[in-house]
Amino acid sequence: MTLFRYVLRNLVRHPLRTTLTILAISIIILAFGLLRTTVTAWYAEALGSPPDRLRTRHAVSISFQLPVSYQQRIAAIPGVIGVSYANWFGGRWKDGKAFFPRYAVEPTSYLALHPDVHLPPLQQQAFLQDRRACVVGRKLAEKLGWRIGDVVRLQGSLYPGNWEFTIRGIYTGTSPTTDEGNMYLHWAAMDERRRIEDPGRAGTVGWFVVRMEKPEDAAQLSTTIDQTFINSTAETRTETEQAFRANMVAMSGAVIRVVEIMSVIILGISILVVANAMAMTVRERRHEYGILKTLGFRAPHFGLFIFGESACLSLLGGILGVALLYPASRWFGTLLTRNFGGFFPIVELPAHLPMLAVFLSVGLGLVGGIIPFFLCLRGRIQDELRYVG
Amino acid sequence: MTSSIIDLQKISHSYFRDDVEIPVLKQLTLAIEPASFVALLGPSGSGKTTVLNLMAGFDRPTRGRVSINQTTVSHLSDRQLAKWRANTLGFIFQFYNLIPVLTAAENVELPLLLTSLSRVQRAKHVTTALRLVGLGDRMTHYPRQLSGGQEQRVAIARAIVMDPKILLADEPTGNLDGEAADEIMTLLQRLNAEQGKTIVLVTHDLEAAQRATSICKLQKGRLV
Incomplete structure (x- = not known):
């Protein structure tokens, strides 16, 4: 016999209570895991951005445009090996319920700077040759049932009127963080029509994508680019693509902040579940603990009994929760990408999360045992021996 | 230097309930010689269990000194x-x-877990103790699988497995029928006679008390 065996025997003393407590903890860990998966998915694309790309936008706001002529001046800066540009196209497809991001890009340079957006050569050629063409991501095509050759009709919002684009290619991501839920169309086609209908905004872009020779030069190169256009009518702000996307995410981050707070609150609930179960246990075993005290057992031993039991309970709940988390996160990911693909292009269980959840569950179990432990120590032997549970 | 193994000197003890002092023991002096078997006999409320609690160090006397085996109990820290x-x-x-989730042997082994004895040594001590109380064949039984008398014998085995000099028994036959009670008292007598254990038996049962070598009667917190 060992002291730990006594802990294990105590675990199965009330099978129903133990089972219910483990189930409660597993559901909490499952909910925590799904919430953290949601948060990670929110930031996934930003975190997955390659380190050798910069984004240059208007210094005031992303909603202000920059002259397309900046492309040559940026490309001439030493350390820059490629420049492309893009616009947020906006618009609405059908009733607008199926949201997906739409970008007007300069396709040759854009695809060259985004090797993670993979198009089969023939599809790429077809896209480049046809100004009325577009390409869509694999997930988006699957979600909306699109095939190559289909015509996508959009109702313009930023750029009014009816727009038609023929799907010439379906791209796939070469990296797990590549968003396969976008639509790319020709910036030239958009600008051509803008010159007629809205000449004031013609020849402008939303942002430039800049590829650097050396990623470590990002800070210096950003400053150089911004200084190039200082005191111009459209000053720029350049930052890494990762920072750019993180800022975009942060703009709508209030909801995700709530999700983050909820994930912490839910851990607090887990502590209460364990503490409640252990408090009941300690109260029931008051008499038994009195006996053990007469035999010479002291605080460290009761610490082992109580914290050991609460940690084991939580660990089992944590393991079960993590086991459920794998299929649940797959189902949840499908649900999110299907319904909110624009916000959650990639939903995957973060690699570190299962281990974190297990460690957290043990930690929470230990915290949950603190009050019951002190309740146990507080008891006087003569009172405990008289106690009838 | 006294030769007593248990020495209570002018012990007074009171409980407080709602700030009202309830005296339980009054100037009680008691000396118990080594290897003796003493019964503390008295009605409910006479202070028998309080005396036992003071001897065990569960409580400290309001006044007076408790000395057990040359150690002044009230001078010791909790640890x-x-x-x-x-x-x-x-x-x-x-x-x-x-402990209901432990077998007879595991219950007896509990105090030994606090020592540095090896698993094999512990097993040897447990077997010896259980054989001594006549339960060598019940080692793997759980308490629910034992009769009341057998359970009490396991409890006695647990009490003696560390080979203590003193056994404090609080109404050990109070929950047993006549035959089982008789077996337990016989066992205690044997432990006293053969092992030289000093036994303090607290009881209100005169028949049980008569099995001791001396009887101390307590009434209203005083020896009479």
Whole structure:
């Protein structure tokens, strides 16, 4: 016999209570895991951005445009090996319920700077040759049932009127963080029509994508680019693509902040579940603990009994929760990408999360045992021996 | 230097309930010689269990001195008390107080887990103790699989497994029928006679008390 065996025997003393407590903890860990998966998915694309790309936008706001002529001046800066540009196209497809991001890009340079957006050569050629063409991501095509050759009709919002684009290619991501839920169309086609209908905004872009020779030069190169256009009518702000996307995410981050707070609150609930179960246990075993005290057992031993039991309970709940988390996160990911693909292009269980959840569950179990432990120590032997549970 | 193994000197003890002092023991002096078997006999409320609690160091006297085996109990810290108690005293309770999720052998082994003995050595001690109380064939039985008398014998085995000099027994036959009670008293007598254990038996049962070598009668907190 060992002291730990006594802990294990105590675990199965009330099978129903133990089972219910483990189930409660597993559901909490499952909910925590799904919430953290949601948060990670929110930031996934930003975190997955390659380190050798910069984004240059208007210094005031992303909603202000920059002259397309900046492309040559940026490309001439030493350390820059490629420049492309893009616009947020906006618009609405059908009733607008199926949201997906739409970008007007300069396709040759854009695809060259985004090797993670993979198009089969023939599809790429077809896209480049046809100004009325577009390409869509694999997930988006699957979600909306699109095939190559289909015509996508959009109702313009930023750029009014009816727009038609023929799907010439379906791209796939070469990296797990590549968003396969976008639509790319020709910036030239958009600008051509803008010159007629809205000449004031013609020849402008939303942002430039800049590829650097050396990623470590990002800070210096950003400053150089911004200084190039200082005191111009459209000053720029350049930052890494990762920072750019993180800022975009942060703009709508209030909801995700709530999700983050909820994930912490839910851990607090887990502590209460364990503490409640252990408090009941300690109260029931008051008499038994009195006996053990007469035999010479002291605080460290009761610490082992109580914290050991609460940690084991939580660990089992944590393991079960993590086991459920794998299929649940797959189902949840499908649900999110299907319904909110624009916000959650990639939903995957973060690699570190299962281990974190297990460690957290043990930690929470230990915290949950603190009050019951002190309740146990507080008891006087003569009172405990008289106690009838 | 006294030759007594248990020495209570002018012990007074009171409980407080709602700030009202309730005296339980009044100037009680008691000396118990080594290897004696003493019964503390008295009606409910006479202070028998309080005397036992003071001897065990569960409580400290309001006044007076409790000395057990040359150690002044009230001078020990809680930590020292726990260690001293484990090595010096064995407890036998009315309701056996075995741990229900542990077998007879595991219950007996509990105090040994606090020592540095190896698993094999512990097993040897447990077997010896259980054989001594006549339960060598019940080692793997759980308390629910034992009769009341057998449970009490397991409790006695647990009390003696550390080979303490003193056994404190609080109404050990109070929950047993006549035959089982008789077996337990016989066992205690044997432990006293053959092992030289000093036994303090608290009881209100005259028949049980008569099995001791001396009887101290308590009434309203005083020896009479």
